[in-house]
Amino acid sequence: MDESETQLDVDLRGVWQFALGDNSRWKNDELEDEEWEKVMVPYFWEAQGFYNYDGYAWYRKTFFLPEDYRNEDMILLLGKIDDYDQAFVNGVKVGSTGYLSNDQINLGDDAAYQQTRNYPVSSNLLKPGEFNTIAVRVYDKYVDGGIYDGPIGLIRQVRYTRFWRISN
16 A cells, blocks of 8 residues: 555554563553653664664554544554564554564564554444544664554544555
8 A cells, every 4th residue: 555545544653652671561551651762653663873783672652533424343453563463453463564572483484574553443442532643652673663654543443444444
């Protein structure tokens, strides 16, 4: 899906909270992350001052979801991520590329960094008329890392499905 062809319902590009390391609590929507670093998404973390860092890092973005999206299933578009990821909406895992756990990493496809991430988000996970949190756990194996290419945001599932039917 090309960013120029995708009209997002909720555009999440821009400044995100960012922390190096790994802590399973960082997925939770009530986590205080104001002291975290700020980075631009999409953009490699190396280009934002985190030179030669390989390993785990987390991204977080809190956003207001208008009431118009009540009872709407959505697709979370996270663009391309180098290398592997797990994505959470309001503390609930909605998708991943590779298998990441604290004691083992099964990365699978070495070309995962080229895959566009599109994860379904059920309407019961979202809180229309309130703030919501996206958390993304990333594992970078080598060279560049992070959420580096768009589109980044939410699109209604019906619009996403219609786009794919037309373009394929």
